[in-house]
Amino acid sequence: MFTIRLHKLIFFAYHGVHTEETIVGTKFEVSAQITFAETKKVEILTDTLNYVNVYAIIKNHFSEPVPLLETLAQNISEEIYKVDDRITSINITIDKLNAPIINFIGTVGINYSKSFS
Numbered sequence: 001m002f003t004i005r006l007h008k009l010i011f012f013a014y015h016g017v018h019t020e021e022t023i024v025g026t027k028f029e030v031s032a033q034i035t036f037a038e039t040k041k042v043e044i045l046t047d048t049l050n051y052v053n054v055y056a057i058i059k060n061h062f063s064e065p066v067p068l069l070e071t072l073a074q075n076i077s078e079e080i081y082k083v084d085d086r087i088t089s090i091n092i093t094i095d096k097l098n099a100p101i102i103n104f105i106g107t108v109g110i111n112y113s114k115s116f117s
């Protein structure tokens with residue numbers, strides 16, 4: 001098994017349930033781990049998962065606002081899974097870096113894990 005990782009990607013987007021979030025937007029930090037079964041020795045790009053393609057999927061989903069981060073993570077996972085049938089699991093973490101909470105310092109976010117058989 002191999003796991004490719006995209007770590008601490010930063011996107012500016014308009015996800016959120018509050019009207020202010022959909023107008024003003026905010027920064028998000030995303031990390032993804034995709035585990036896949038190798039079928040042979042990995043010697044060329046097609047023997048592995050191309051993280052450039054995974055990045056493009058994640059970036060595309062950040063340009064399409066959705067109210068809930070949970071929905072966003074599920075949508076991203078579903079599309080990544082379609083890329084390669086060797087994928088056995090996907091783990092995505094999405095943090096909202098500037099949550100619209102009065103007097104709040106920190107981040108809020110979700111982690112989503114999905115296993116495929």
